Amino acid sequence: MNVLGLEARQVDNSPGQKPILYLEGVSVSFDGFKALNNLSLYIDTGELRCLIGPNGAGKTTLMDVITGKTKPDSGSVYFGQTLDLLKMDEPAIAEAGICRKFQKPSVFEMLSVFENLELALATHKGVWATLFAKLNNHQRERIEQVLETIGLTEHRSQLAGILSHGQKQWLEIGMLLMQEPKVMLVDEPVAGMTQQEVERTAQLLLSLQGERSIIVVEHDMEFVRSIAQHRVTVLHEGSVLTEGTMEEVQNDPRVKQVYLGD
Numbered sequence: 001m002n003v004l005g006l007e008a009r010q011v012d013n014s015p016g017q018k019p020i021l022y023l024e025g026v027s028v029s030f031d032g033f034k035a036l037n038n039l040s041l042y043i044d045t046g047e048l049r050c051l052i053g054p055n056g057a058g059k060t061t062l063m064d065v066i067t068g069k070t071k072p073d074s075g076s077v078y079f080g081q082t083l084d085l086l087k088m089d090e091p092a093i094a095e096a097g098i099c100r101k102f103q104k105p106s107v108f109e110m111l112s113v114f115e116n117l118e119l120a121l122a123t124h125k126g127v128w129a130t131l132f133a134k135l136n137n138h139q140r141e142r143i144e145q146v147l148e149t150i151g152l153t154e155h156r157s158q159l160a161g162i163l164s165h166g167q168k169q170w171l172e173i174g175m176l177l178m179q180e181p182k183v184m185l186v187d188e189p190v191a192g193m194t195q196q197e198v199e200r201t202a203q204l205l206l207s208l209q210g211e212r213s214i215i216v217v218e219h220d221m222e223f224v225r226s227i228a229q230h231r232v233t234v235l236h237e238g239s240v241l242t243e244g245t246m247e248e249v250q251n252d253p254r255v256k257q258v259y260l261g262d
């Protein structure tokens with residue numbers, strides 16, 4: 001158990017685990033410049049994968065391809081065994097269960113923590129209709145569960161605007177969880193957090209693996225070390241430079257040369 005009262009889930013890393021995301025030979029060019037260059041990446045079901053690499057390596061572009069914001073010039077991108085993401089637009093990909101958390105927290109500051117989670121339940125009703133609609137038992141329980149997962153049960157009635165930066169980030173992760181995503185893409189979650197918030201965020205993400213597949217893009221190597229129990233992928237110049245455990249990656253001379261230094 002950790003300070004959030006969560007148990008970090010063990011992931012089945014056994015061979016034969018089916019990938020939930022397949023990217024093969026993906027290239028993206030901007031005015032002739034290859035932001036992604038014949039990139040292949042496979043993410044297993046339930047895996048927590050860290051994606052690291054120097055500025056400009058293509059991490060954001062890769063996330064944009066997975067969520068449908070950017071369509072590649074070539075390559076294939078599959079979700080599960082059958083869903084061809086290149087044939088789907090952004091809303092359809094989100095609907096299928098791939099969600100993204102951007103670096104800056106984006107919560108409704110004038111609403112309470114509970115109301116923010118309530119709104120995240122919203123499908124097509126709109127803000128006010130959702131807030132005035134009566135929650136059913138299942139929805140209420142789901143909000144309670146998520147409040148507990150993100151460690152904000154005691155802050156449920158507080159306005160989101162007065163939460164700390166870390167708490168806002170956890171609330172936003174909670175809002176994504178309300179939609180029960182299968183894959184979560186999380187961009188630099190600990191930028192600007194205190195040390196204690198960084199540790200809590202690590203525990204939160206570790207508690208979600210197994211149930212969800214998560215890709216975390218992060219430059220904070222101490223944080224990456226604390227959550228990388230499986231494979232870390234290093235991107236460089238639009239391709240996968242190497243993949244391995246954190247230890248393997250850190251000791252790889254090519255990684256030292258282009259990213260981590262000596």
Ligand SMILES: Nc1ncnc2c1ncn2[C@@H]1O[C@H](COP(=O)(O)OP(=O)(O)OP(=O)(O)O)[C@@H](O)[C@H]1O
Nearest residue numbers: 030031034035053054055056057058059060061062
């Ligand atoms: N819309 C665009 N038009 C032109 N060039 C772009 C565009 N988006 C990205 N690039 C270029 O593609 C390369 C990869 O960018 P990307 O943002 O994916 O890198 P990154 O690994 O996320 O970097 P950082 O760690 O700084 O966020 C960079 O050289 C960037 O300048």
